[in-house]
Amino acid sequence: MQAAPGEPLVASSRGPGRARGARRLTLGDMAEALQVSTATVSLALRDSPLVAPATRERIKAHALAAGYVYNRSAAALRTARSNMIGVAVHDILNPYFAEVFRALEDELGRENQVVLICNHRDDVARQQRFIDTLMQHRVDGLVICASVGTRVEDINGLADSGIPVTLICRDVAGARVPVVRSDDVAGARMVVSHLIAQGHRQIAMIGGRRQSSSGHDRNLGWKLALEEAGIDVAAQLDIPELMTTADGRDAVAQLLSATPRPTAVFAFNDLIAHGLLSALRRAGVEPGRDIAVAGYDDTDGAASRTPALTSVWNKPDEIGKTAAALMLRQIAGAPVTEMPAPILPELRVRESTPPPKPGGEGQARGA
CATH class of the missing domain: 3.40.50.2300 (Response regulator)
Structure with a gap:
């Protein structure tokens, strides 16, 4: 019988380097010494196939050298909430x-x-x-x-x-x-399809850690909506990995220098969108008039900004x-x-995503 995670293992006097009466050895002690997780130690001591054989044997050898004895009183404590x-x-x-x-x-x-x-x-x-x-x-x-x-x-x-x-x-x-x-794919498709319906053809995506499921899926939804409208995805500005308001502010220089310049932006989250709104205005580009900006999550305050932010309510x-x-x-x-x-999000359309200005870059000729 083996200990559950977090249960102490008692080092007996047989273990080398352990004097009688020394403090009890815990799974955490073993995990730290072996540079593995506590869960890995627990699984290895129960001969779980989830742990690689070499790692399992290394952990068991370490436990044997420490001379641990299963602590039944600690096991009883483990059942307490x-x-x-x-x-x-x-x-x-x-x-x-x-x-x-x-x-x-x-x-x-x-x-x-x-x-x-x-x-x-x-x-x-x-x-x-x-x-x-x-x-x-x-x-x-x-x-x-x-x-x-x-x-x-x-x-x-x-x-x-x-x-x-x-x-x-x-x-x-x-x-x-x-x-x-x-459903992050569905949510991204909703907001990008809205921007396309407004007449935008150059629609940037800014942000999202693409190794995470949310970053990957929102980027995928952006791509799918563009492809369904016959818009060349490769011709769009796509800036990955950004997550914060400061990131949104910092992205504005790259956004405004892009050729052709996007007429709309889909931000991975509202934090990035808020950074874009403030930095665009400082650059002399009025969001909700000169460029459309949409966010994601519809966090508290999105509706009360100027312009009120179009965003996907993520429930x-x-x-x-x-x-x-x-x-x-x-x-x-x-x-x-x-x-x-997956929970289906909802698109909330507000002032920040108008149609592109007449004669602006990235309209029908960018399709």
Whole structure:
């Protein structure tokens, strides 16, 4: 019988370098010494095929050398609830995630669960440290907007170790856990199709980390809408990887120097769109008159800007509530047999996306 994640393993007096009465060896200690995750140690000690044979043998050899003995009292403690849920996202400064948190906290709070938030900043090592720490503190479950670079083996390893896991907003291909996210391809097609219907033919896309599912899918939706309208995708300005308001401001110089200059911009999120609006105006180009700008997420304040921002409502309340319900179900021991379908977002058209100015660059001749 082996320990679950976070359970202490007791080093016996047989282990070299361990004096009788030394502090108990934990999975976290072993993970740190071997430069692997806590979940990997737990899986290896249970002979899980999810861990490569060489890694499994290295971990077991280390445990044997330490002379560990399974701690049954700690195992009993593992069955107790901590009433803590870890939530990891890439940008807590994005107001969209604040709206997701609010719905998530409201639903989990009704079951006396406390939410602990980590801002991993798309740093997979930082994400893993947060997860390992929570595992050692017997967290009841994990809600993760996965960092770029997250391995499917790590997500499935967590699930196989017995901890409830739910992914939000970003998918990890092959993960055997529930995923709650919107249909980013459909949302991007909605907004780009709107810009095309307004008469635009030079439509830039700015932002999105393309190694993430949301960045990939919104870029794909942009391309599909252009292709369906017979517009050459290769002739469009596409600036990847940008995510913040500052990124949006910094992109304006490249946007305005492009030939032909875009008459419309699809921003990966509202943060980028807000940066574009302010920097365009400073450059003497009036958004909503000289150029169309559309965002994504329809965060608080999008409708009250000047011009009011056209954006895709990404339904954060529904995402938060659904993720909370799935988490509570898993904590209660009920299997999730049906994965939730992607949530369909909604386009909200406002002042920032008028038709192109007569005679402006990128109209019908750019088709």
